[in-house]
Amino acid sequence: MSRAAERLRLLITHLDRPPAAIVSFYSRLFYEENGFLLIKNLVSEEDIDRFRREFERICRQEIKVPGLVVMRDVAIAKSEFVPDQKAVSKLQDFQEDPELFRYCSLPEILKYVECFIGPNIMAMHTMLINKPPDAGKKTSRHPMHQDLHYFPFRPADRIVCAWTAMEKVSRQNGCLVVLPGSHKGTLQEHDYPEWEGGVNKMYHGVRGYDPQHPRVHLEMEKGDTVFFHPLLIHGSGMNQTQGFRKAISCHYASGDCYYIDVKGTTQENIEKEVKEIAARKYAVGDEITLKDTWAVRGRLVQGARISM
Numbered sequence: 001m002s003r004a005a006e007r008l009r010l011l012i013t014h015l016d017r018p019p020a021a022i023v024s025f026y027s028r029l030f031y032e033e034n035g036f037l038l039i040k041n042l043v044s045e046e047d048i049d050r051f052r053r054e055f056e057r058i059c060r061q062e063i064k065v066p067g068l069v070v071m072r073d074v075a076i077a078k079s080e081f082v083p084d085q086k087a088v089s090k091l092q093d094f095q096e097d098p099e100l101f102r103y104c105s106l107p108e109i110l111k112y113v114e115c116f117i118g119p120n121i122m123a124m125h126t127m128l129i130n131k132p133p134d135a136g137k138k139t140s141r142h143p144m145h146q147d148l149h150y151f152p153f154r155p156a157d158r159i160v161c162a163w164t165a166m167e168k169v170s171r172q173n174g175c176l177v178v179l180p181g182s183h184k185g186t187l188q189e190h191d192y193p194e195w196e197g198g199v200n201k202m203y204h205g206v207r208g209y210d211p212q213h214p215r216v217h218l219e220m221e222k223g224d225t226v227f228f229h230p231l232l233i234h235g236s237g238m239n240q241t242q243g244f245r246k247a248i249s250c251h252y253a254s255g256d257c258y259y260i261d262v263k264g265t266t267q268e269n270i271e272k273e274v275k276e277i278a279a280r281k282y283a284v285g286d287e288i289t290l291k292d293t294w295a296v297r298g299r300l301v302q303g304a305r306i307s308m
């Protein structure tokens with residue numbers, strides 16, 4: 001941290017009731033310098049319990065949600081499906097589930113999102129992550145990556161992720177791991193890591209990741225929320241417990257972001273995979289673009305949808 005930020009932090013910790021403006025200024029400065037900001041106890045227990053119940057209903061196949069992707073861990077991908085949360089490692093694209101999508105419109109979340117990306121807010125990508133107990137092959141890990149690798153829109157500074165712990169997350173059950181300040185770099189090349197036990201579909205990692213790089217483990221309590229920049233290098237460790245570690249997240253982009261063509265960039269490899277899956281799933285041909293796959297998923301949650 002810079003000296004200015006460190007002195008502000010000391011000031012705040014020494015004041016009995018620090019002025020809100022100073023706390024806000026410090027928080028924003030912390031985000032600029034580190035690429036993330038952790039806010040404790042932001043989402044209520046009641047809301048999280050509702051998201052959990054809805055997740056369980058989806059796993060039991062009591063409801064069907066249009067567009068929802070239900071992912072299984074690669075370690076059990078080829079075994080028989082049982083309608084239980086034990087078979088689900090992640091839900092993606094729950095924008096058509098009103099109960100889960102409430103998360104993306106929570107005023108306490110949007111208040112922060114607006115500070116980072118402005119008043120026009122699109123929810124672009126939604127996930128509920130149910131990190132399973134590791135089956136012994138370390139496939140529960142998420143390799144170190146930058147989320148921007150998946151996004152064909154810009155500018156990066158007008159994108160932010162909100163990630164809320166749905167229960168206590170610790171080093172034991174595979175909390176987020178971040179490389180502070182890495183968001184100041186550029187988008188790096190991503191590939192599948194060469195992991196012996198296998199790796200989940202589309203879990204690309206930054207190429208040539210140096211395990212010696214200083215990292216921070218974000219241990220969090222239920223309801224704590226971290227906001228992070230799409231260039232921040234982050235991942236999550238192995239789940240060494242018997243529980244399913246749950247988190248809910250949304251990636252937001254400003255309504256006036258613009259799409260880019262990823263042809264000739266490091267993102268070509270992910271575009272190819274997304275197109276292959278889209279083609280299989282929706283029986284569409286090569287005419288579908290990466291941009292289309294995002295434009296149909298994006299939902300306006302505040303302000304105006306200008307160019308997204």
Ligand SMILES: CCCCCCCCCC(=O)SCCNC(=O)CCNC(=O)[C@H](O)C(C)(C)COP(=O)(O)OP(=O)(O)OC[C@H]1O[C@@H](n2cnc3c(N)ncnc32)[C@H](O)[C@@H]1OP(=O)(O)O
Binds near residue numbers: 074077092203
């Ligand atoms: C668009 C990406 C958005 C990401 C944006 C934000 C940053 C987020 C960073 C990430 O989270 S990156 C990871 C994101 N992951 C994905 O988006 C993967 C989405 N998952 C899927 O689309 C499906 O789960 C998948 C296509 C992989 C499988 O779904 P299916 O309903 O087709 O499953 P099915 O059981 O029929 O299995 C089909 C094949 O996939 C295989 N499979 C299933 N789950 C797998 C898995 N987890 N890993 C690897 N392979 C898997 C399965 O073994 C089988 O192989 P075979 O064809 O050889 O028989």
Ligand SMILES: Nc1ncnc2c1ncn2[C@@H]1O[C@H](COP(=O)(O)OP(=O)(O)OP(=O)(O)O)[C@@H](O)[C@H]1O
Binds near residue numbers: 171177211236237
């Ligand atoms: N070769 C690699 N490429 C990309 N990411 C990696 C690689 N090796 C490890 N990681 C990631 O680094 C992060 C830390 O995981 P790892 O399991 O090594 O340690 P940990 O569980 O955080 O630490 P510990 O086990 O010591 O408590 C995870 O996000 C993991 O997926």
Ligand SMILES: O=C(O)CCC(=O)C(=O)O
Binds near residue numbers: 127129176
């Ligand atoms: O393990 C997690 O919850 C984080 C996963 C992640 O970084 C992602 O899906 O982009």
Ligand SMILES: [Fe+2]
Binds near residue numbers: 145234
């Ligand atoms: Fe990520």
Ligand SMILES: [Mg+2]
Binds near residue numbers: 237238
């Ligand atoms: Mg570990």
